[in-house]
Amino acid sequence: MRTVRIETFGCKVNQYESEYMAEQLEKAGYVVLPEGNADYYIVNSCAVTQEVEKKVRRFIKNVRKNNKESKIVLTGCFAQLFPNEAKKLPVDMILGISEKKNIVDYLLSMNGKKRIFVSEPNSPVYEKVKGSFEDRTRSYIKVEDGCDNACTYCAIRHARGTKIRSKPIEIFREEFLKMVMKGYKEIVITGVNLGRYGKDLGTDLVELVKSVENIPGDYRIRFSSINVEDVTDRILDLFKSNPRICHHLHISVQSGSDNVLKRMGRRYKVSDFVRVVEKLRDLDPDFSITTDIIVGFPGETEEDFLRTVKLVEEVEFSRVHIFRYSPRPGTPASKFNGVVPEDEKKERMRFLKEKARETSRRYKRKIVGKERRVLAEWYVTKGVLSGYDEYYIKHEFVGEGVGMFHDVKVKSLSEEGVISCRVNMVERKVSSRK
Structure with a gap:
């Protein structure tokens, strides 16, 4: 009996791809363990910040220290972006993102030598999973890969590819139907740049969701992260017409300053974000909005930061994920002037976290009794x-x-x-x- 443990870092797309790998391994006779020691460890990595990279490195070193005979495979965004750095870690194989779908073949090909297989991220999205191997109530369906934005701080678009690659609607519908039939109560539709779904196929996210609106069952649908500019009136109409869709969106605003957003290469202004929030709250006053914010981006002044604080207080996000800016190798922002000192980043992060906690509690007080x-x-x-x-x-x-x-x-x-x-x-x- 060959045992495998999959450790997943990062986004819901990574979680979906871990589920896919687990199903392929189980079909091939491997036993996938949720925790504990295993013969093989597959580390599905993330590289969105320096902090998550450190967690990946730390996990690999701990596994090797405590499991000297186990085989370790590193895959995901860190492996895709920095294979030469990954080679320095105590792993037995390094796989790119496209290689995940052939995980069984790669495990069988291990021959005692450290090997690297990293190809360009241009594979179409055709994977289908039957369900989550970790979560028996919620499941994810990846419908899109790649990002055609040009955010100056982000390396993930290079890991995932700069062209939108969408899953055909008929494949999505078949996968969705199987999830419902298996009894999953919440199905999360996810992608690297979800709002751009269908750009390559001549369709869009609205048509994707409409393809399953008549499937009966006791379930609900949730969207993963979406960009401000992709929350169109057609998306808003979906919330009005389909009661199964959760009244929650994760919309990454990143900053409350137009100057910073411009340097970040974001495609909207703060006023655009506020307008979207107003439309969502007109639809439902309790509409829940979660977000990501980066503090300490190069050139962020005290005034820029205070604008972000003001935005957090005004919007009343139900939850805010706050990150200190960390330069990603190969990104334009890594060469920008106006570097904010680490002590200042930490102080801004501490202050904003406290404000975000207060506004989250204000949001939750409004739902008491409901x-x-x-x-x-x-x-x-x-x-x-x-x-x-x-x-x-x-x-x-x-x-x-x-x-x-x-x-x-x-x-x-x-x-x-x-x-x-x-x-x-x-x-x-x-x-x-x-």
Whole structure:
């Protein structure tokens, strides 16, 4: 019996590709372990920041220290972008992103020598998975790869390719249907640049979702990250017409300063972002918006930073992911003047995190007393469930039944989310008569 453990870093696209590798390995007779020691370790890496690179390196070194006989395969964005750096790590094989889909063949070809297989990222998106090997309630469907933006700080577009490559609608629909039939309650549609889906096929994200709107079942749909300029009126109409789509979007704003956005190579202004937020909140006042922000980008002044703080306070994001800028080799921004000192980056990050916590709590206070539908995903303790609602707010409540939807009412705030109680049918009937 050959055992494999897959360790995934980074985005939902990576998670999907790890699921695909796991299914191919299981078909070939390997046993995929969620944790513990294994004969093979596949490290599906990320390279979006220096910090995540350090985590990848640290994990590999710890595995090698504690599992001297195990074989380690490094793949993902770090392997794709920096194969010569990866070669210095104690791994047995280095695979690029396109090579992931042939993982079984590569494992069988291992011969004791360190080998590198990294090709240009131009493969069409045809993979199909049957379900998540780690998460039995939520599953991901990757529908697009590649990014045709030109953000000056980002190296991922070079790892993933600069051309949009979309999954044909008929393949997506077949995969989606199988997920529903297997009982997955939440299906996340994901891509490297999701809003550009279909540009190469003469279609778009709206048509993709419409292709599955008549599939029956007890499930909901969530979108992964999307860019500001891709939240069109047609996308907004989708939220109005399809009640299965979660009222939550992750829209990466990156900065609240037009000057910084211009230096970043982003294709919008702060006013464009605010306009999108207003449209979403007109559709639903509780519409949940999460975001990414980079602090300390080269040339970011104190005034630029304070504009970002102001934007966070005004929008009331339900969650903000904050990153200190770190230069990525080969990107234009790595050569920009106006480098912000590390101490200043840390202070700005600390200050913004505190503001983001305050505004997140303000958002959550507004939903106290409201009913939500929570997908229970795990037990906190015996008899206490936890999971996320359609707005991507984390709930804890007394109940039984992981993998099921539960109707709850929000009672109070917790550190990470809210405390709720289940709404029984008697209470609902009384409330509806009022």
